[in-house]
Each structure stands twice: as C-alpha cells, then as structure tokens.
Amino acid sequence: MVKSCKGDTGHQRMNYLYQAAHCTLAQNPGNTQLARFYIETMKSVAAKLVLRLDPHIKRTICKKCSSLLIPGVTATVRVKGRRQKHMVVTCLDCKQVKRFNTDEKHVLWAHKTEAIQDKS
Structure with a gap:
C-alpha cells in the first residue's frame, strides 16, 4: 500500500477551492465575497x-485583496507599450495593477531548467 503524500491531498484541496471560486463567480458574478x-x-x-501555487494560477489572483481576476467580471485587461508590449490587469475591487510580459521569448523562472x- 502506498502512503498518500501531504502534497497530493493539499493540491486536491487547493484545486477544489479554486474551482469552487470559479463556479461561484460563473453562477453569480456579484458574489465576489x-x-x-x-x-x-x-x-x-x-x-x-x-x-507553491503554479504561476498561471497566481496570475489569476489579486495579491492585495485575494479576488479571482476574471476579465470583464472582476478585472480589466489591457495591452500597453509601444516597443515592449505588456499586459496590464487591473482588479475592479481594490484597483491593484498587475503587469505581465507578453514577449513570446520570455520564459518564467519556474519553467527554466535551473x-x-x-527529488533524489
């Protein structure tokens, strides 16, 4: 019999809570609390x-108020910049701004080999 690792059940619980937040906003966009x-x-x-949360998950959560950032519902998304374009996501609840690089060559640190x- 294989023991369940703490990360397995933890990731399952985190996944469930993330999906529950999405479903809550899908059914009633006003239920942000x-x-x-x-x-x-x-x-x-x-x-x-x-x-650790995956970087793609972290990008959908407001760091200031922990709101789920869904474009058009709880956040606005804009692309700005002339030379180096970047995406600007603004939380509609607390007005916190996040900026993300849109360069195709950009690789997130978590995805780099170093x-x-x-886990040996």
Whole structure:
C-alpha cells in the first residue's frame, strides 16, 4: 500500500477551492465575497502545507485583496507599450495593477531548467 503524500491531498484541496471560486463567480458574478473566501482558504492551505501555487494560477489572483481576476467580471485587461508590449490587469475591487510580459521569448523562472530541483 502506498502512503498518500501531504502534497497530493493539499493540491486536491487547493484545486477544489479554486474551482469552487470559479463556479461561484460563473453562477453569480456579484458574489465576489464567497469567491474571495475560497481563494483565501486556498492560499492558507498552501501556506500551511508549504506548497507553491503554479504561476498561471497566481496570475489569476489579486495579491492585495485575494479576488479571482476574471476579465470583464472582476478585472480589466489591457495591452500597453509601444516597443515592449505588456499586459496590464487591473482588479475592479481594490484597483491593484498587475503587469505581465507578453514577449513570446520570455520564459518564467519556474519553467527554466535551473529552477527545477532533483527529488533524489
């Protein structure tokens, strides 16, 4: 019998809470408080189990108010810049701004080979 790793159940719980927040906003876009509660709970589970959130998930969460950033519902998305274009995501609840590089050659640190550790 194989023991379940703390990360397996933790990731499952975090995945469930993230999906619950999405479903809550899909059914009722005005119910941001419940979605925010789910995201805050997901972040606390990650902190207690010392698990990292995937960068793609982190990009959809407001760092200031823990709101789920859905374009047109809880966030506005703009592309700015003349030479070097970047995406600007603004939270509609707290007006926090996030900027993301849109360069096709840009690779996130988590996806680089030097960031990957051996689990030996």
